[in-house]
Amino acid sequence: MTEGEIIHYLVKVGDTVKVDQPLVEVQTDKMVAELPSPAAGKVKDIMVDCGKTVSVGTTLIVLMGEERDERVVEATPVSQSPSTSVSVKPQAEAPVKGARKTIIAAPYTRKIAREFGVDINEITGTGPVGRITVKDIYDFVKERDQKAAPAVEKENVPQDPTPAPNAHQEKEPVAQHDVIPFRGRRKQIAKKMTQSLYTIPHVTHFEEVDLTELLSYRTNLKTMDIHLSAVAFFIKALTVSLKQFPVFNAKLDEDNEVIRLEKEYNIGIATDTEDGLIVPVIHRADQLSIRELHTKLKDLTKRAKEGALTVADLRGGTFTISNVGPLGSVGATPIINHPETALVAFHKTKKMPVVMENDEIAVRSMMNMSMSFDHRVADGGTAVAFTNRFKQLMENPLLWPVELI
Template identity: 55%
Template sequence: MIEVKLHDIGEGMTEADITHFFVKVGDRVKADEPIVEVQTDKMVAEIPAPKSGVVKEIVVGTGETISVGTTVMIIEDESTVVTQPSNQQPENKSKSKRIMASPYTRKIARENGINIEQIQGSGPGGRITDEDVYSQIRSNSSPIIVEELVTESKTVVPIKPYSTDIPFKGRRKQIGKKMQQSLITIPHCTHFEEIDVTELMNIREHLKEEEIKISANAFFLKAISLTLKEFPIFNAVLDEENEVIRLLDEHHLGIATDTEDGLIVPVVRNVEKKNLKQLHTEMKDLTKKALENKLSIQEVSGGTFTISNVGPLGGSIGATPIINYPEVALLSFHKTKKMPVVNKKDEIVVRSMMNVSMSFDHRVVDGATAVKFTNHFAKLIENPTFMLLELV
């Protein structure tokens, strides 16, 4: 008998939620065939069968949260399975073929009541894509007829009182645990700054005129990387057990991204080695994957510093962001608005001002160092040409 256990599918992972089984007791499975889908705090993943055989027992249920090492399923090795005559053992029609589709595509189908096995895939090798599922949903849709209750000359729409329970599981639960761990472990301290982004916005407009689009986040990432070279203490990990602060050479910057299933942080790797155009393209690709829940574990792991740009959402002028443990700091960008500002000539001018919030681990860094960090970052953003001097 083979025990299929939840293994560590990503760094720091300790548990996951069971979201879906692709097989049932009695099904024959082939080696490496997906048999169960799980949700961690960072991604949806499929666990494959380690060997070919027959499913003898499913130990846990859908919706359960289990720890790494927990037995999920028991499979009888194919080499020990006794093949019965066809008249005694009917062929399992449900396992006649393997369905090729990503976990996110399967999720779309399940949530919309679509039998994914009945869809003809349009992708390479017959792989079923998101659009294949959406097309099936559209073809299954029918007009909704609403019956109205009419009393005398007044239309009455009956409303029944009800309460709604929102499940606290899956990514939402995992996010909660990660945030709690961070707050309990790290003594947070947050300071705020106001940065003039007028020149940065002007440069972006000039680039657009040349049909070159570079996002503000790309400039932010590059400025942070240059600032981390000056203040490497913020690109570090505190190893309490060995009583040492480990400074990291590579800048792997996480981008907090709001998705339908909750917050996720894709990581742009080696920002110190990439130019603005490369950063813009990579961030665009990662953000798209995050919104479609298609990020790999490598794309959400190993971050050394995180940014959160909530400015485009509007309304936010400040926050006390929670650090992405075990990192040392997080920089959050807020609403940008035009304001009257007194310049060096004592003239009142209109400038575009952006608020930032920086949370840092007070065990590792003092407040004065954090202020110097944001001052240096602000210098680069307010005078983008200074970036050229540091890039030489």
């Protein structure tokens, strides 16, 4: 990490803070994190405004200690502590009467509230355990604007309906348009994608996999109250295939002119969230059973959407998958998660007529997959052999007790 965006200050000038008390929320390239106070004292000054992007080492907050000594809070890399991030400046909030209620809302939801000038304390959450959602913010703003509309219309009623003599000389109205802020995670995603495309010569290989037997097997498991996602099987088969073709579980070190074959098989799961794409990692996936992979996958996906991932959840990936089939995708040329060597995307599964080996036509459940790989590290023939191995494992349940368990 080299920089971060100041999202929200949790304290204001004059506040007394304790050691490790969260002071500011910072948006890194992958997550929103809190920067805790390194010492107890009183907030003397806040040096950087919200919305600013600062580099590591920037002074954000000045604390006055009990003995009148000044303590400086600086933007620090996330790597120095599992709970640290970068710092920021406070945003003025409307005074709240009485005791301040506990607010449950994701950092992204709080950000939306600030952009609309909404005091989040005035909103009643409709989510689980009273969590405030983005929809709650939009509903509140809509109701607020509707109440304000009649008064605004009354003020704008012209006293004299006679058109102005020079009305025909007025300028044409400026076209209106909406804007989406290009900062925070979206900006960091753009930087990483650009770096990957400009650095890695991408080649994408396509394959189709017959999942008929797998889906039938999962249906039988459900009758025994065992629920396992197809992706858990995919991950297990990929770790087996990666061990046979380790060049795809590698990272190119150009400075030292070596390809480093990773010893761990840490599978990144590309996950779509409200705030953009994020890639939590299942560490040592090859050492987990399919049941354990399913549980881990479900947990990481849930916490990614809630903005509750830790720094450790996002580190150490060696190979990434993207399961876009549930969204309806039939094909893509995915961008590699630099500095990894390859990425596999799983697309929509649909029933199709297939000519079998005995020349008979049967209806089968077919899934498209695409694999992008770094052509500096591996060649097309190796990529085809890799996907053929994965395909073999997925289409032959008799191999699972031997290969996947």
